[in-house]
Amino acid sequence: MGNVKNFKMIKVMFLTLFVFALLLGSAFTSQQAQAASSNTDIQLKAAGHTNLLVVNLMQHKIGLILATTTALQLKSQIESTDGSLQTYAVQTATGSTRADGTAVAFGDVLVVTAADGVTKTTYRTATLATVSNAYIEPRLSGSSNLVAVYNKGPVITAYKGITVANLLAQVESSDGTAQTYAVTDASDAAKSAGALAAGDKLVVTSQDGTASITFTILLVDFVRELDTSSTAFGQYTLSPGLTTSVLSAGASINNYAQNSASNGSHLQVAFTAVGQWIEMTANVPTAGEYELNIGYKKNNGRGNPQLSIDGVNQGPVVDEYIVTTDAGMYMANLGKVQLTAGDHTIRFTLIGRTAGTSYTVSLDFLGFTKQNAAPTITNITSVDVTTTAGTAPVLPSKVTANYSDGSSQQADVTWESISPSQYASAGSFTVNGTVAGTTIKAAANITVTPALKTAAVLSGTHSVNAGATFELTYGLSNVKEDLYSQDITLTYDPSKVEFISAAPLNSTAHAIYSKATGANTVRILMASLGENNAVKTGGNLLSVKWQVKSLTESAQTAIALSNVVIANAAGEEKVLDSVSHNVSITYTPTIDKTALNASIDDAQSKHDLAVEGNQAGQYPTGSKAALQTAINNAKAVANSGSASQQEVDQAKADLDGVVQTFLASVITRIPGDVNGDGKVSIADLAIVAKYYGKSSADADWNTYKFADLSGDGKIDIEDLVIIARLILDFE
Structure with a gap:
């Protein structure tokens, strides 16, 4: 008997060791896969990164706290995100390797090579990174809707048609910190979607929320790039004395890198004397009026250029001087100009300088924004007016003017005079009107209908419930003379409704008598007391109250003004047309729920x-x-x-x-039968082994707790032993 028990225990131990072997084999396979990792994602080293602020994986940008950070400090303060062995190299803007002991400079990048020795990713660097930074720049790739982002100004130049989504996807923090962006319109109302318009703004808030910058958005139709690195730059001409040989020897024309500049660089022309110039050709695709804006870099050593187009000065002289602490890329408005389609000669001439000893001029791009021509009135929507014979038509003081740009707006109109003979009888005629700013005439089409006769009116609800009360209103319309008395007869179906009472609604007309004159009629007499209390204009005069019978089914009924007689001050009577008012009666049965x-x-x-x-x-x-x-x-x-x-x-x-x-559907199950197949077997052991290590601390514990056979809130060796024993006992 003892041998049997020992044999069972050996089987339990064997099954348990088998499960552990599977778990260890899985971990070993994971380590092998890691050795050939193609991961190039990096993070700040947990052991210390005193010189680095942030690694932005989305932007592939590293924010350096100090401008003196060396290449070695940069490489030693980062690590792989998955523990794989990567190699790092710092390269200059020209592609050469930065020496470990030298400081990382503007334009330097970090090249990360993955453990597989093949996969590489380049990270840009930004010095003086801070969580209070609100400066932005265009994304290195995928910013086709943007021309330039100037943090001085501050202004974003973009092509017309750019949307809110385009803008938010094409700008990023200048140092890799996590900023927040919000687009507003010219009135500062939030704008979450759609095309950007003139006056829209982008509000940038720093990572720590302590700083924000509001960028004005300038929309252009096209730009003339002014730096020679641009493929759109084309040919240029220099004034005498600034030949190519002279430039290479001293006075020079060079491109200077600037992240926020158009194409990442701007042109600097080292003029040596007032009157010197540089000119080039700008092609205008369509004729029209254009507003011009120039992008350039202000600094303390600058000359001031004057733009001319086809030999005519355009806009003010651009003052490029500013103290060094405020140096940066700026925009200047150069006014509006009418241009024909085709090539135009643009020239920048040195006029002088504000301060200092340098005549260097910076040129980034010239933006052209086509202006919408003032719309003209193309037509005026005619108006239709109806009046009755003998009553002068009332014409509107404004009409709808339709413009050449597709817009419409209300415009004041002066109508021609109308003769009473034109509306004395039924018919139609047209009256013209004058609108300022156009020779197009406004037109009012007037329809004259026959004069309306005095009529009795019975109004009120058309739907009531069985057993309810309701009111109808009696009145007159189109009263032509002073009335002093009225004789009203109402006819109804007594099997469905019952007359209750009548009450006056007008202080000048009183119901002095009412009487049921038959099984289905009631007669009401009204009088206006005193010469000054006549009914002159009609309107609502009497409220008549009714009771609906307690019907057992829905029904329709009608209440009619079967006879109405009115009399004027001379005692002349007039019989009015009868009027009927339909009422729908609804019966609602009781529902037992x-x-x-x-x-x-x-x-x-x-x-x-x-x-x-x-x-x-x-x-x-x-x-x-x-x-x-x-x-x-x-x-x-x-x-x-x-x-x-x-x-x-x-x-x-x-x-x-x-x-x-x-x-x-309630579950009944054999103890240990975790898969519910009616037996305890190695299949159940496999399921428990799969969830080995899970505990009640896991968020998804409810998914696995059925495998906790011991009920101690965790799946461990004890549960494996229990199910192993149950397997042996079951067998």
Whole structure:
């Protein structure tokens, strides 16, 4: 007997060691894969990075805190994000290797080579990085909608048609720190989508929230690049004395790198005397009026250029001088000019300097923004006016003017005079009007209808419930003379409604007598007391109250002004046309929802007490959700004011059926049978082994806790031993 027990224990130990071997083999395979990693992502070294502030993987940019940070300090304060062995090299803007002991300079990059020795990624560097930085620059790639981003000014120049999404996707922090961006319109209202318009702005807030910069967005149709590194620069001509040989010897024309400049660089022309110039050709695709803006770098050693186009000075002289602490890229507006399509000669002439001893001029780009021509009125929408014979038509003081740009707006109009003979009888005619700024005439088409006769009016609700009360209003329209008395007869169906009372609504007309004159009629007499209290303009005069009978089905009925006689001050009577008012009576039966509500309460109680899981006495995952859906559907019927008794009964039957299905789904299971196949076997051991190491501290514990056979809140060797024993006992 003892040998049998020892044999079982050996089998348990063997199964446990087998599971551990599988786990260790998986870890070993992971280490082998890591050795050939192609990962080039880096992060700040956890052991210390005193010279570095941030590594931005999205921008491939590294923010250096100090301008004196050396290449060696940069390389020694970063590491792989996955622990793989990468190699690092700092290169200058010209591609040469930066010596370890020398400081990282503007334009330097870090080249990261992955452990596989093949995959490489280049990271740009930015010095003086700080979490309070709100400066931005165009993204190195994918910024085709942008011309330049100037942090001085500050202004973003972009091509027309750029959207909010384009802008947000094409700018980034100048030092890799995490900034936030918000686009607003000219009135500072938030703008989350759509094309950008003139006056829109981008608000940049620093990572720590202490600094923000609002950039004005300048939209252009096209630009003339002015730096020679641009493929669009083309040919240029220099004034006498600034030949190519002279430039190479002293006075020079060079491109200077600047992240925020158009194409990443701007042109500097080292003029030596006032009057010298540089000129080139700019091609204008379509004729029109253009607003010109020039981008350039201000500094303390600068000359001041004057732009001319085809020999005519354009805009003010550009003052390029500024103290060194404020040096940077700026924009200057050079006014508007009318240009024909085709090539134009643009020249920048040195006029002088504001201060210092240098005549150097900076030129980045010349932006052209086409102006919309002032729209003209192309037509005026005619107006239609209706009046009755003998009444002068009332014409509008404004008309809708339609413009050449597709817009419309209201414009003041002066109409021609109208003779009374034109509206004395029924017919139609046209009156013209004058609008300032155009010879196009406004037109009013006037229709004259026959004079309206005095009419009785009966108004009010057209829908009531059985057993309810309601009111109708009696009145007159188109009163032509002073009226002092009225004789009103109302006819109705007494099987459906009953007359209750009548009350005056006008202080000048009183209901002095009302009487039922038959089974289905009531007669009301009204009089206006005193010479000054005549009914002159009509309107609502009397409120008549009715009671709906307690019907057992819906019905239609009508109440009519079957006879209305009015009289004026001379005692002359006039009989008015009869008027009928239709009323729909709705009968609403009572619906019994008692049984349905009881079923809902019972189902909800069973739902709330039930527990989902894989253990005996628990319910399958998702079964409670299905029951709750059925409960919610039943509640919808119970809460509906339009549900019929048949729908209520059906909702109860449906819910009761789902409850029975739910109760029948309760789980019963053999101890240790974690996969529910009716036996305890090595298949169950495999499942427990798969979740080895999981515990109640894991967020998804509910998914795995069925494998916790010991019930101690974790899946460990104890659970493996338990199931191994159960396997042997089961066999």
